[in-house]
Amino acid sequence: MLKINNLHAGVEGNEILKGINLEVNAGEIHAIMGPNGSGKSTLASVIAGKEEFEVTEGNVLLDGQDLEDSAPEDRAHKGIFMSFQYPVEIPGVSVTNFMKTAINESRKARGLEDMPANQMLKLIREKAELLEIDRKFLSRSLNEGFSGGEKKRNEIFQMAMLEPKLAILDETDSGLDIDALRIVANGVNKLKSKDNAVIIITHYQRLLDYIVPDYVHVLHEGKIVKSGTKELAHELEAKGYDWIKNGAVV
Amino acid sequence: MAYTEEELKKELETKEYEYGFYTDIESDTLPVGLNEDIVVAISKKKEEPSWMTDWRLKAFKAWKEMEEPEWANVTYQKPDFQAISYYSAPNSKPKYDSLDEVDPELLDTFKKLGISLDEQKKLTGVAVDIVIDSVSVATTFKKTLAEKGIIFCSISEAIKEHPELVQKYIGSVVPQKDNFYAALNSAVFSDGSFCYIPKGVRCPMELSTYFRINQAGTGQFERTLVIADEGSYVSYLEGCTAPSRDENQLHAAVVELIALDGSEIKYSTVQNWFPGDKNGKGGVFNFVTKRGICEKNAKISWTQVETGSAITWKYPSCILKGDNSIGEFYSIAVTNNYQQADTGTKMVHLGKNTRSTIISKGISAGKSQNSYRGLVQVSSRAENARNFSQCDSLLMGNECGAHTFPYIEVKNKTAQIEHEATTSKIGEDQIFYCNQRGINTEKAIALIVNGFSKEVLNKLPMEFAVEAQKLLEISLEGSVG
Numbered sequence: 001m002l003k004i005n006n007l008h009a010g011v012e013g014n015e016i017l018k019g020i021n022l023e024v025n026a027g028e029i030h031a032i033m034g035p036n037g038s039g040k041s042t043l044a045s046v047i048a049g050k051e052e053f054e055v056t057e058g059n060v061l062l063d064g065q066d067l068e069d070s071a072p073e074d075r076a077h078k079g080i081f082m083s084f085q086y087p088v089e090i091p092g093v094s095v096t097n098f099m100k101t102a103i104n105e106s107r108k109a110r111g112l113e114d115m116p117a118n119q120m121l122k123l124i125r126e127k128a129e130l131l132e133i134d135r136k137f138l139s140r141s142l143n144e145g146f147s148g149g150e151k152k153r154n155e156i157f158q159m160a161m162l163e164p165k166l167a168i169l170d171e172t173d174s175g176l177d178i179d180a181l182r183i184v185a186n187g188v189n190k191l192k193s194k195d196n197a198v199i200i201i202t203h204y205q206r207l208l209d210y211i212v213p214d215y216v217h218v219l220h221e222g223k224i225v226k227s228g229t230k231e232l233a234h235e236l237e238a239k240g241y242d243w244i245k246n247g248a249v250v
Numbered sequence: 251m252a253y254t255e256e257e258l259k260k261e262l263e264t265k266e267y268e269y270g271f272y273t274d275i276e277s278d279t280l281p282v283g284l285n286e287d288i289v290v291a292i293s294k295k296k297e298e299p300s301w302m303t304d305w306r307l308k309a310f311k312a313w314k315e316m317e318e319p320e321w322a323n324v325t326y327q328k329p330d331f332q333a334i335s336y337y338s339a340p341n342s343k344p345k346y347d348s349l350d351e352v353d354p355e356l357l358d359t360f361k362k363l364g365i366s367l368d369e370q371k372k373l374t375g376v377a378v379d380i381v382i383d384s385v386s387v388a389t390t391f392k393k394t395l396a397e398k399g400i401i402f403c404s405i406s407e408a409i410k411e412h413p414e415l416v417q418k419y420i421g422s423v424v425p426q427k428d429n430f431y432a433a434l435n436s437a438v439f440s441d442g443s444f445c446y447i448p449k450g451v452r453c454p455m456e457l458s459t460y461f462r463i464n465q466a467g468t469g470q471f472e473r474t475l476v477i478a479d480e481g482s483y484v485s486y487l488e489g490c491t492a493p494s495r496d497e498n499q500l501h502a503a504v505v506e507l508i509a510l511d512g513s514e515i516k517y518s519t520v521q522n523w524f525p526g527d528k529n530g531k532g533g534v535f536n537f538v539t540k541r542g543i544c545e546k547n548a549k550i551s552w553t554q555v556e557t558g559s560a561i562t563w564k565y566p567s568c569i570l571k572g573d574n575s576i577g578e579f580y581s582i583a584v585t586n587n588y589q590q591a592d593t594g595t596k597m598v599h600l601g602k603n604t605r606s607t608i609i610s611k612g613i614s615a616g617k618s619q620n621s622y623r624g625l626v627q628v629s630s631r632a633e634n635a636r637n638f639s640q641c642d643s644l645l646m647g648n649e650c651g652a653h654t655f656p657y658i659e660v661k662n663k664t665a666q667i668e669h670e671a672t673t674s675k676i677g678e679d680q681i682f683y684c685n686q687r688g689i690n691t692e693k694a695i696a697l698i699v700n701g702f703s704k705e706v707l708n709k710l711p712m713e714f715a716v717e718a719q720k721l722l723e724i725s726l727e728g729s730v731g
Contacts, residue, residue, distance in 0.1 A: 048686050052678075081686075088683045092701025100698055102687040104360035109688065141701065158687065 001197050002047070002166055006058035015056065016042045018222035024166070027194040031208055031233060032201045034219035035241040036168045040201045041085060043219070044170045047076045047199075048082040062166070076102075077109040079165030083155040083172050090142040095122060097153060098142050099161050103135035105175050106162065127160040131187045148175030156187045163191070168199045185210030205237040220244050260412055280337040286310060289437050292337050296406045296441075299413060307449035309426035316430045321594040326561050329500050329535060335436040336471070350517040371415070394454070400484075401446040402457055405473050408444035415446055418559030419477055423506040423541045423569070431502040431537040431563075439473035439504070447482040447513070455713050458487040478548075487714055489520040499524070499534045501559075507542030507550055511572065514549040515542065517712050519566075520718050522725075523558035530588025530617075533560025540564065544573030546601070553660040553709045555718040556583040556593060558724040565623065567596035570604035570632075577606040580706040582718075584725045585618030585650070594624035594655075599635035599665070608639040611703050614650035615726055621653040630661040637666070643673040644702050646695075674702075696723040 007020040016039045024030050046053050047060055050073035060067045062078055070078070091194050104114045115123075122195065128138060131153055143151050152172050159167050171190070173181060188198065188211050200211060208216075208230065216232040217224045225244055226232065237241070280291060289310045291304040318328055395402050401412060409416050426436040447453050478484050488505075501523060509515045517540075526533025536559035551567035568577030579595035597606035606626065614620040620643065625708040628635045642654035654671055676698055684694030699722050700707065707715050 050682055071690075072682060073690045076686055076688035084683065084686075088680045089678070090680060090683075090701055091699055092704040095696055098687070101693065102684075102689055105693060106688040114360065162687070194358050233539070 001063060002063075002199075003061040004047075004058070005061070007043075007046070007055065007060060008057035009042065009053050009055045010135065011042075011053055016053075017046065018221055019058070020219075020222070020224060021225065022217065024197045024199060026197055028163075028215065029192070029198045029200065029211060030211045031213035031216045031230075032199060032219055032224075033205070033216060033236060036203070038219040039222040040203075040219055044168045044199075044201055047075075047168060048072055048080060059071065060127065074109070075120055076162075076164075077106050081159050081162055081167045083152070083159060083165030083167065083169040085171040085174065086122055087143050087146075087151045087155055089144045089146075091144050094139050094143050095142055095157075096138045099124065099158060100160070102162060123161065127157055130160055130190060131157045132183050133157055143183055145158070149177060149180040150178055150215070153180060153184055156184050160187060160191055164196065166199070167191075167195050170201045171203065172200070173204065180212060181207065205233040208233050218244055256261060256571075268473060270495045273559045279335050281331045282335045284310075284334070284336060284438065286578075288336055292438055292440065295337060296409070298409055299404075299606065301413075301417060302409050305426070307419070310428035310438075313430065313433035313437055316427070316433055318430050318463070322563050323619065323623070323655070324561050324563065324590040324592050326535065326590070331434070337440055340591075364598050365588070374585075398451050398454065400451060400453055401444065403444055405439070405442040405444045405475060408475070412446070415477065415715060416444070416475065418476055418718050419506065419508055420473075421506075423508060423543045424504050424539050429539060432504050432539040435471045435502050435504045435539070439471040442473035442475075442503070445476045445484065445486060447478045447484045449479045450481040451479075452482065453484040456714075458489070460463075470499070470501050470503075472501075472505075474503070474505040475508075476506070476509045476515055476517070478510060478515045480510045481512040483514045483516075485516040485518070485713060487518045487520075489522070489714070489717065490522075500537070501534050501537070502537045503539070504568075505538070505540040507540075509542060509544045509548035509550050509575075511546045512548060513678055514551075515659060516551045517542070517553070517566070518714055519552075519554040519556075520710075520714060520721060521554065521556045521558055521562075521723055524560075525558050525587065525589050525725075526560040530560070530586050530590040533589070534558065535556050536562045536564060538562075538564040540566035540578075541569065541596075543569045544572055544575035544577060544601075544604075547574045548572055549576040549578070551578040551580070551709070552595065553580040554582070554593075555703075555706070555710070555721065556581070556591060557721050559591070560589060562589075562591040562593055564593045565595055567598070567673075568606065569598045569600065570606065571600045573601040574603045575601055576604070579606075579608045579610070582611045582613070582706045582722070583607070583620055583622075584613045584722060585615070585620045586725055587616040587618060589616075589618040590618070592621040592623055594622045596625040597627070597637060599626075599628040599632040599637070602631070602633040602635075604635045605633055606635075606711045608636045608637070608641075610639075610641045611706055612641070612643045612652050613645040613646070613699060613702065613726065614643065614652050617649045619651045619653070623655040625657040625659070626667060627658075628660040628662050628665040628689060629666070632662050633664050635662065635665045637668065639667075639669045641669075642702070643671075644699070645673065645675045671679045692723075695726055699723075699726055 002024040004020050004022040007017050008015060009017040032040055042053060049070060067075060100120060107115060152175060172184060176184060201212060211231055216228055216230060218226040257715060282287060289306050290303060294305055356448060424432050427433050439545035445457060476486055507515050507517060516669055523536055544550050550568050556562055570577050577597050582590045583593050585591050595608055610622045612620040612622055622641045624639060626637045641654050645652055652673060656669055658667055680698060681691055681694050700719055707718060710718055
């Protein structure tokens with residue numbers, strides 16, 4: 001599904017990603033771990049197409065298609081979703097209205113009519129239930145005054161609504177208490193199918209107790225320095241990132 | 251396609267005025283220039299009684315002695331008042347009873363604007379009195395209104411048919427010599443609307459007028475007079491768009507609202523005059539005087555969405571004369587390219603327990619300047635007056651400006667005045683967030699702007715809110731910083 005070849009990217013001439021290779025197939029969950037500043041969030045942003053990052057070498061393919069000239073919204077229409085580490089606030093725009101707009105824009109890109117209102121309502125109700133979201137929450141302004149946990153839960157709610165092919169969860173566990181973590185993980189697990197894939201970007205192994213990855217990759221100084229199965233996450237947790245930093249593995 | 255700052259700027263600049271077209275209708279136009287003869291000629295053309303002619307002449311005399319005001323935060327080339335023709339009426343007179351009789355080209359113009367009369371009649375039950383170049387050409391729903399004793403007609407007609415009401419109230423809120431442009435309007439006003447709601451009557455439909463400038467080089471001077479008698483209610487809608495033009499066009503309207511004891515007037519405006527091109531060439535000068543007076547327990551609510559005009563100079567105000575009266579001002583002002591807006595309100599608290607609310611949302615893009623200017627005045631005998639003001643500014647890009655000039659004059663220590671102000675900027679992070687959810691940049695801006703403006707949009711009648719939302723989107727397409 002997703003294939004990243006020798007990806008070099010940076011911002012304003014500073015190279016952050018220094019040759020990433022990664023392949024994610026349908027039905028898989030990949031975890032990308034690494035110390036602060038290793039380039040995890042940059043990788044997520046580059047896949048999502050954030051303009052401020054410049055790809056200097058290599059490419060990102062989705063279903064064999066080079067994404068280089070694809071705008072962020074086109075990538076979204078193709079099924080890429082990113083759960084933000086710091087979701088932005090949009091005052092005056094309700095969660096419902098925002099989702100309605102997002103869904104209909106994606107439908108428009110596929111040549112479909114707007115989703116009928118009753119269908120939209122049903123979908124919203126169903127997904128809100130999945131993430132144990134209160135109806136009142138949906139009429140609040142997007143992320144305005146939300147707690148850290150509410151913001152993250154709202155991100156996964158949006159993911160549930162948009163049913164992406166590839167979901168990238170950027171530090172979704174940060175700011176979550178244990179209950180919220182369980183709800184979010186539960187949501188992600190329920191949405192998982194043999195046709196979609198998830199990339200979890202995280203600093204800690206904690207979330208991986210709930211969403212069990214098929215593969216774990218360790219990112220350090222812009223490169224994947226080690227790949228393995230879920231045991232690698234436990235090993236990292238036990239030994240700390242210094243184990244990687246000290247060059248024990250390359 | 252996501253945007254870089256440069257691309258955005260480019261797109262924004264090439265965004266031409268959507269409604270810039272011109273309808274070729276034969277007009278009956280007076281020679282350019284202004285003197286007593288012209289004032290008399292206008293009055294004659296309109297077959298006015300002599301008291302009206304005298305009233306105009308008195309205004310003209312006052313105007314001659316006055317200086318153009320310069321205190322507003324706008325810069326422009328002053329109009330040459332002797333180079334304007336002060337009267338222009340479509341030739342296809344007389345008035346029509348049904349749309350079939352109206353010039354098809356005119357109807358076509360309305361179609362282009364998306365203002366289909368047919369549609370409006372069917373959908374909304376709005377009575378529409380359309381002013382095209384100074385003379386009303388279509389009036390509907392008059393009969394239904396007449397059954398309730400409501401008078402809704404052009405001001406020219408009212409002068410002839412209801413002289414006692416016009417004579418009593420015209421100039422009672424905005425006197426002839428109130429200010430330079432009000433005086434000019436008083437002398438040469440061409441047409442406008444008149445509305446009277448009898449005692450205790452609740453007007454069953456939204457009253458709506460569409461103004462439109464349609465004759466090259468003709469200033470338009472509208473005069474609107476709305477009188478709500480004791481205990482009555484009316485919601486009045488006014489909206490306008492204007493065709494593209496090279497030279498500046500002057501628009502100096504006067505609107506007077508009279509809310510008698512226990513009555514309520516809701517006055518909503520969507521203004522979309524031609525704002526000038528991307529270089530700031532052309533565009534309408536909109537120097538408007540709007541004021542209402544509230545008697546005891548009365549309420550006046552001004553709601554405005556201002557997206558057009560090269561220069562806007564406008565302060566819909568409330569004189570809260572009666573005890574317990576209420577004034578409200580809800581405004582969205584959008585400026586783009588080289589547009590300049592200096593707009594706000596005056597709330598003058600004279601009566602006891604008077605209350606006022608001001609919610610102003612300014613949105614600036616391009617190289618535009620957007621100023622809020624508001625006065626809250628509490629007189630010495632206005633016990634327990636209360637005011638709440640909120641002024642929010644939203645900036646797009648780095649070359650526009652937002653300014654706030656709040657004036658507060660309080661002479662009674664029981665008054666409670668609150669003022670809040672915020673300034674924010676549409677951020678790249680907000681745009682990217684929307685993009686990532688599949689929402690393109692234009693749509694994202696529209697969403698953010700609508701969210702920002704929501705408190706005011708919510709105050710508009712439903713059908714108007716939709717139109718206003720569309721206008722906001724058109725005015726700001728592609729602009730972000």
